[in-house]
Amino acid sequence: CLSRLFMFDEAQKLIEDYEKTNTPSIVMYMSLLSSARNNRNSNLSEKIYKRMKTLFPNAKERLVSGVILLSNIYSSLGRYEEAKNFRSNQIEELGVKQLKAHDHSHPQSTEIYAKIDHLKSKAIENGFIFDSSWITRSLNENETMESVLCGHSELLVIALNLIQEPAPKFILVVKNLRVCGHCHEFTKVIAKVEQCDIVVRDANRIHHFYPNGQCSCQDHF
Helix, strand or coil: CCCCCCCHHHHHHHHHHHHCCCCCHHHHHHHHHHHHHHCCCCHHHHHHHHHHHCCCCCCCHHHHHHHHHHHHHHHCCCCHHHHHHHHHHHEEEEEEEECCCCCCCCCHHHHHHHHHHHHHHHHHHHCCCCCCCHHHHHHHHCCCCCHCCCCCCCHHHHHHHHHHCCCEEEEEEEECCCCCCHHHHHHCCCCCCCCCCCEEEEECCCCEHHHHCCCCCCCCC
16 A cells, blocks of 8 residues: 555565565565556666565566566656567566467477467367457468467467476466457466466456456456
8 A cells, every 4th residue: 555655665664574574475566566667666666676586586477577567667768678678688587488479489389389289179179169250361371260360479378388397387478469359268268178377468458367267357358
């Protein structure tokens, strides 16, 4: 509440007092960082993010969210090149993989697309129907409706995670564009089939896909 009122000194003092007798909480730092972003306070945001990296070096999903928040602050201040470089450098440093639509550059590309094919089969078994209305261009000679729709970047990232051993139960995807209707419905099926939580942060909102096949946005995307 203090940070939402932009009472940052008081909020930081509260965190310091809390940490004297308790384990640091990344939720507190994310709340503080989010409020600093709303106040476009780049100096404070940088300090908070550095503190988060020191205290929570293995909390990659939270740190990626912190990277996005801080880069958004730079952009809001007109520091677009700095935002781009910071986001790219930090994501690489955190070991987060970046993939583009129909990307074949990853060393595990063969396995990624094999997993996509497997997920397509599982989706069809669960009654999923591919919708060509989400394709906005003519197909090339070597393309099919399924290959175009299932080549979107968020699906490739999800497949990359799922081919790891052991497969994670939580997957975080950050996307710079709005998720399309096909990928939204397909990801619901993937979360159900694979029994995992998938969080997709797109250009509009955060989607949390649950193992029961539902999304937090209740399909209002």
